Amino acid sequence: MTPLLLGSEIYRGSSYGKWHPLRVPRVSTVMDLTRAMGWLPPAQFRTSPRAKPGALTIWHTPEYLSALQTAEETGAVDAPTRDRHGLGTNSNPVFPEMYRRPATGAGGTLLAGELLRDGGRVHVPGGGTHHGMPDRANGFCYLNDAVLGILSLRRNGARRIAYVDIDAHHMDGVEHAFAGDPDTLLISTHEERRWPFTGAITDAGVGQTFNLPLPRGLNDSEFAQIRDRLICPAVEAFAPDAIVLQCGADAVDEDPLSRLSLSNNAHFDTLAALMPLAPRFLLLGGGGYNPWSVGRLWSGAWAVLSGQDIPDRLPPEAQAVLRALTFEGNSRGRNPPEHWFDTIRDTSRPGPVRAEVADRVAHLAGRIAAIPRAG
Structure with missing residues (x-):
């Protein structure tokens, strides 16, 4: 299947x-930038459908979905709804598309499971809302499209699914859904001592949940070790029918909501290494709160997924997309560096591999032999 x-x-x-x-x-930046690069011809683009509530009840409760739709229709929530379902908070506010927008991301991952029935690669940059819970919004996530995508893949023939999450925040909603499921491998790399404050290295399911909390300042050399000694060996040992990669862009140095220091090469290289390891590949977005770094990262990830070369310098049409962005209310947006406009690929950010990182990787790598094999 064409990506x-x-x-x-x-x-x-x-x-x-x-x-x-x-x-x-x-x-929208990803769509505009990939089109300006000539990477997204009409044949490779599909409009993501909006999932209907009935389709979402494969994991979310009908009561929650009803509350979410009502909040969108009325533009308000009452105190009992806020307390029960987490709607109308600072993190999960009421806004005009608060059902339709997440339902579009969920519709994309549900459709991706169908499109990948016979193999292939699909990118849903509006996906990756990995914090959503069955009965409540959580961490900017009103629905959990990652969970829904895994369930759709399984419904469409993928028996063993590897979910890899390289967002700066822990995959708490996905772990809630699948921890202990022997047919789902879960790997999360995330910044330690950062919300949601879950995902300790000692948290594990039945041999196939790997949580790797990481210290501030994580560099590309450290992530390369994580990729080569933990992520790829664990996925290879699991031998999945499908891989879901949550490619959150908030682990890069420029993001305002984390203190990790990766370049986007860490994401591109992890994607490239994982792609050959399963016949079905679903690439999701996730976190990412600097418009330039997230747009460049997810566009570059699409280039990797679809076999495009990333040039050293962008053509004028692509630069115009990035120069049109603004980042009001954030110090990094006041004087953006020139490479945010004229490149997609960051300069690599290598560094020493700290002992605490190497020791944690070695600890988890020692559990790879316990991954349940395909029956």
Whole structure:
């Protein structure tokens, strides 16, 4: 199957609010930038459908979905709804598309499972909302499209699924859904002592949940060791029918919501290393709160997924997309460096591999032999 990107115009004008981290454009930038690069011909783009509530009840409760739709329709929530379902909070505010927008991301991952029935690669940059819980919004995530995508893949023939999450924040919602499931491998790399404050290295399911909390300042050399000694060997040992990679862009140095220091090469190289390890590949977005770094990263990830070469310098049409972005209310947006406009690939950020990182990787790598093999 020719690689496909699923997107939607709903993201172009939708915002969580003037001061929310998700006020910045993300998916629309990816669509515009990949088209300006000539990487997204019409045959490789599909409009993501909006999932209907009935489709979402494979994991979310009907009561929660009803509350979410009502909040969108009325523009308000009452105190009992806020307390029970986590709607109308600072993290999960009421905004005009608060059901339609996440339902579009979920529709994309549900459709991706169907499109990947016979193999292939699909990118859903509007996906990756890995914090959502069955009965409540959580961490900017009203629905958990990652869980829904895994369930769709399974419904469409993928028996063993590896979920790899390289977002700066722990995959708490996905772990809630699949920890202990012998047919789902879960790997999360995330910054330690950062919300949601879950995902300790000692947290494990039945031999196939790997949580790797990481210290501030994580560099590309350290992540290369994580990729080569833990992520890829664990996925190879699991021998999945499908891989889901949550490619959150908030682990790069420029992101305002983490203190990790990766370049986007860490994401590109991890994607490239994982792609040959399963016949079905679903690439999701996730976190990412600097409009330039997230747009460049997810566009570059699409280039890797679809076999495009990333040039050293962007053509004028692509530069114009990036120069049109603004980042109000953040110090990094006041004087953006020139390479945010004229490149996609960052300069690598190598560094020493600290003992605490190497020791944690070695500790988890020692558990790879216990991964349940395919029956």
